[in-house]
Amino acid sequence: MEALKDVRILDMTHVQAGPTCSQLLAWMGADVIKFEPPQGDATRGQLRDVPNADSLYFTMLNSNKRAITVNMKTPEGKEIFVALLKKCDIIMENFGPGVLDRFGFTWEKIHEINPRIVMGSIKGFGSSGPYSDFKAYENVAQAMGGAMSTTGTPEGVPFVTGAQIGDSGTGLHLAIGLLAALHQRDRTGLGQYVEVAMMDAVMNLCRVKWRDHQRLAHGGLSEYSRPTEGLPATPRAGNDSGGGQLGNAIKCKPGGVDDYIYVVVQEAVWDALAKRIGPDVGQSNLAEDPRFAKIADRRKNQGDMWKYIEQFAANYTKREFMAILNPIDVPCGPIMSTADLANDEHVRGREMYVELDHPQRGKWFNVGMPIKLSASPAVVKRSPTLGEHTDEILREVLGMSEDDITAKKAAGAFSMPPKKK
Numbered sequence: 001m002e003a004l005k006d007v008r009i010l011d012m013t014h015v016q017a018g019p020t021c022s023q024l025l026a027w028m029g030a031d032v033i034k035f036e037p038p039q040g041d042a043t044r045g046q047l048r049d050v051p052n053a054d055s056l057y058f059t060m061l062n063s064n065k066r067a068i069t070v071n072m073k074t075p076e077g078k079e080i081f082v083a084l085l086k087k088c089d090i091i092m093e094n095f096g097p098g099v100l101d102r103f104g105f106t107w108e109k110i111h112e113i114n115p116r117i118v119m120g121s122i123k124g125f126g127s128s129g130p131y132s133d134f135k136a137y138e139n140v141a142q143a144m145g146g147a148m149s150t151t152g153t154p155e156g157v158p159f160v161t162g163a164q165i166g167d168s169g170t171g172l173h174l175a176i177g178l179l180a181a182l183h184q185r186d187r188t189g190l191g192q193y194v195e196v197a198m199m200d201a202v203m204n205l206c207r208v209k210w211r212d213h214q215r216l217a218h219g220g221l222s223e224y225s226r227p228t229e230g231l232p233a234t235p236r237a238g239n240d241s242g243g244g245q246l247g248n249a250i251k252c253k254p255g256g257v258d259d260y261i262y263v264v265v266q267e268a269v270w271d272a273l274a275k276r277i278g279p280d281v282g283q284s285n286l287a288e289d290p291r292f293a294k295i296a297d298r299r300k301n302q303g304d305m306w307k308y309i310e311q312f313a314a315n316y317t318k319r320e321f322m323a324i325l326n327p328i329d330v331p332c333g334p335i336m337s338t339a340d341l342a343n344d345e346h347v348r349g350r351e352m353y354v355e356l357d358h359p360q361r362g363k364w365f366n367v368g369m370p371i372k373l374s375a376s377p378a379v380v381k382r383s384p385t386l387g388e389h390t391d392e393i394l395r396e397v398l399g400m401s402e403d404d405i406t407a408k409k410a411a412g413a414f415s416m417p418p419k420k421k
């Protein structure tokens, strides 16, 4: 029994931010109808690795969905859209500002057509304020939400993070909003409009940087490895820990690009850690060394502390060092490359890298469902090909007859307009 079994979603989302949300809802059992223009979501053809096959960009974000193509620039296409609106619980989109309004479907209009439907919208900057007319992509959101100015080394250029916090992070926020609105709808019978701006979502994910921004008014940030007194804004922190405990990325054997382990020198573990590494780095009394006695001393002298830890780590691979640190309770994590993860027993065991088949591309892998529901575990299925379920949806969901379908097809409801000569 799937958690969202009775929920049907009209999914007009494209690229990453919206599809990541509707894919999650599909994994929880919702019937997600991917509603695409006749040429399809642009990502079907972007960064293609296999000729004439849907790209991994598309397949990895659109699994477990059904697909229909509808040309919203024809009156017949709009009729299909309205008919589907009446049969769905959620409509979601992440078009550029004003696209749905230009089709004639504002939230007010959609609410009038189906008062029970919940509408989810992702915009770069939301529907109000001076930035509301602008489009946005992942890195634009990372730049404007405060992530880039706080990522990288203090003296270097601002960096984007590999985690797609602007797109997938925003999709997660939308999923939470949609489920809350659905819950309220079940109580009141009325849907509502749920909007998430990518910039807002990134700010939310950078919450601790706003903690540090305000702390600066009262002095320096003692956990940073460089001086921060007097700075007007939260600086880039390199690999310094963002919390109350000290942390850093430590280089290991044999010194390749990903041969690092992140080590958190939690207050409670210093004694055991110092006793374990001290003798090997010529510091047999490290645990009693006054430079590192209290956390405040270790903060002040963290450069020396990291030097000793790195000297010790030079004799071990990141996995070997992990095996030394775990038994003495030191929180740590080897820097995992995608190759490390793809072959990791833990990852495979948790179904976080799942092999699937696809009619156009053959075997491929998707990252699995990170939210584990005990009574309704997700079964990851392949993404649909372009328009794969058009007829099925028209018949099953809308109850259309074969004649009706043929007439709508002839009127161009599901296809591109013929090219002008």
Ligand SMILES: CC(C)(COP(=O)(O)OP(=O)(O)OC[C@H]1O[C@@H](n2cnc3c(N)ncnc32)[C@H](O)[C@@H]1OP(=O)(O)O)[C@@H](O)C(=O)NCCC(=O)NCCS
Pocket: 014, 015, 016, 017, 018, 035, 036, 037, 038, 070, 071, 072, 073, 094, 095, 096, 097, 099, 102, 122, 123, 124, 134, 135, 136, 137, 138, 167
């Ligand atoms: C991502 C983004 C920048 C892409 O911009 P874009 O490729 O120019 O696409 P837009 O969303 O602005 O426009 C979509 C177009 O497809 C058309 N379209 C969409 N669905 C259609 C359908 N079923 N039938 C016919 N046309 C359709 C729209 O009419 C629009 O064309 P128009 O500009 O002539 O009205 C933009 O959609 C955006 O800012 N989205 C909100 C923020 C976001 O989610 N960004 C992250 C994406 S990962």
